[in-house]
Amino acid sequence: MLQPLHDIRVLDLSRVYAGPVGAMTLGDMGADVIRVEPPGGSDSLREWGPFKNGESTYYLSANRNKRSITLNLKTEEGKKLFLDLVEKSDVVIENFKSGTMEKLGLNYEILKEKNKGIIVCSVTGFGQNGPLGLLPGFDPVIQAMSGLMDVTGAPNGEATKVGIPIADIITSVYVALGIVAAIRQRDLTGEGQYIDMSLLDVQVSSMANVATAYLNTGMISVRKGNQHNNVAPYQLFQTADFPIMICAGNDHLFRKLSHALDHPEWGSDERFLTNNDRKQHEEELVDLIEEVLATRMSSEWVEIISKAKVPVGRVNNIQQALEQDQVIARGGIETVPHATGEVKLLASPLRHSGLNIQTKFGPPTLGQHNQEVFEELLRIGEEELSALSKNNVI
Incomplete structure (x- = not known):
């Protein structure tokens, strides 16, 4: 060909x-x-x-x-x-x-x-x-x-x-x-x-959303580490051994994450109903999630959260990244x-x-x-x- x-x-x-x-x-x-x-x-x-x-x-x-x-x-x-x-x-x-x-x-x-x-x-x-x-x-x-x-x-x-x-x-x-x-x-x-x-x-x-936010609202984004300027929960979380990245990028994904973490009540909590609500109460939400994640190893949580169809991944070094089954496949x-x-x-x-x-x-x-x-x-x-x-x- x-x-x-x-x-x-x-x-x-x-x-x-x-x-x-x-x-x-x-x-x-x-x-x-x-x-x-x-x-x-x-x-x-x-x-x-x-x-x-x-x-x-x-x-x-x-x-x-x-x-x-x-x-x-x-x-x-x-x-x-x-x-x-x-x-x-x-x-x-x-x-x-x-x-x-x-x-x-x-x-x-x-x-x-x-x-x-x-x-x-x-x-x-x-x-x-x-x-x-x-x-x-x-x-x-x-x-x-x-x-x-x-x-x-x-x-x-x-x-x-x-x-x-x-x-x-x-x-x-x-x-x-x-x-x-x-x-x-x-x-x-x-x-x-x-x-x-x-x-x-x-x-x-x-610079995408960061630039557009400034051009249209005057907002100057600040460093947030592994958190997101506009979305929550959307960051790195520590488990019992290694950190994992979780991106619940919308209300539906957040409710699925809540069920996966065995706390479905979070999905109907007034503090966390919408993304704007979660951003306003982000510190409280992060504390709750980290408390749960500390009870299991990263590999267990990745499997559980993946089954719930919520984007999640362990933080790999380059060896681990290249040896992933998905990369090889x-x-x-x-x-x-x-x-x-x-x-x-x-x-x-x-x-x-x-x-x-x-x-x-x-x-x-x-x-x-x-x-x-x-x-x-x-x-x-x-x-x-x-x-x-x-x-x-x-």
């Missing part, structure tokens, strides 16, 4: 996480993704441990389903080769600082002259305009500036970042989505386009080939009945596919490749 992007070629000049994962997602859908780095490499992600057979596991997480070439875009010959590749490609992804592609003589207008259907996606911290447009912006800085850190953490503690690069991860989804939308529009118009993707734009837009982990031997990776979460999402090969080593790509696409032979390498072009 053909993959949906089987006829799309992507030149991935991006580094670190948001751009590379967006490109990887396109590769999962069948695109031929060619990772382009200068000789010697440019991705600091390769230096971040821990390592498997000398390869950064962080790098591995962002680069499956790609081929890798080296190309020095600061040389005239390197630029010419890149433009020749652009002519045979559909998408260019880059996350250099604003203005870098223009300095290299490879901005969108120039690439469009070579290929009018080319789609260029630039990923930066702050976008191509505005007072911060020229500044770099890493994920934790974006988390801080977007308001995310201010609503994350314990009520009396310091503002806290999320434990994964969440701004990068969400941006990567928009990178892939934006490119697929541009491909679809090109199907209709025959024209490519330029995509200006900003981490700050994405993370601010992801859904094929969440896969073993893929790699130049240094097999590696284990998280699988794409896309599950389609007819799109054939798959991992064809593992993350490439630097320049692993130089000969393959340059010979296949530009008909460059081994002798010429050797000369290009000697001259630091590849």
Whole structure:
């Protein structure tokens, strides 16, 4: 079965996480993704441990389903080769600082002259305009500036970042989505386009209910730890051994939870009739629930509350999370080939009945596919490749 992007070629000049994962997602859908780095490499992600057979596991997480070439875009010959590749490609992804592609003589207008259907996606911290447009912006800085850190953490503690690069991860989804939308529009118009993707734009837009509450009521949300600003009971509760997360997100679920905890009278208690009532008496309600939960182990309560069809889950470490029967049943982990031997990776979460999402090969080593790509696409032979390498072009 053909993959949906089987006829799309992507030149991935991006580094670190948001751009590379967006490109990887396109590769999962069948695109031929060619990772382009200068000789010697440019991705600091390769230096971040821990390592498997000398390869950064962080790098591995962002680069499956790609081929890798080296190309020095600061040389005239390197630029010419890149433009020749652009002519045979559909998408260019880059996350250099604003203005870098223009300095290299490879901005969108120039690439469009070579290929009018080319789609260029630039990923930066702050976008191509505005007072911060020229500044770099890493994920934790974006988390801080977007308001995310201010609503994350314990009520009396310091503002806290999320434990994964969440701004990068969400941006990567928009990178892939934006490119697929541009491909679809090109199907209709025959024209490519330029995509200006900003981490700050994405993370601010992801503030969702917190932002909408402020915009419409002036309410500035505060850190609530593992409680919810608007819903109760919707938080972490301690059991006799480990904490569990319970989310009774509406009145019906709360009544079902009350029965599961063997206190059906809570469902008709005037203090707890509606969500607004429960929020007003949240402290009393939490004390009542924790008193009951302290009588059994977390595994028992998860089973009991799950049977009542109330959302509940134990707080797992990463080992426990990946070893869950549900994750295994859904094929969440896969073993893929790699130049240094097999590696284990998280699988794409896309599950389609007819799109054939798959991992064809593992993350490439630097320049692993130089000969393959340059010979296949530009008909460059081994002798010429050797000369290009000697001259630091590849």
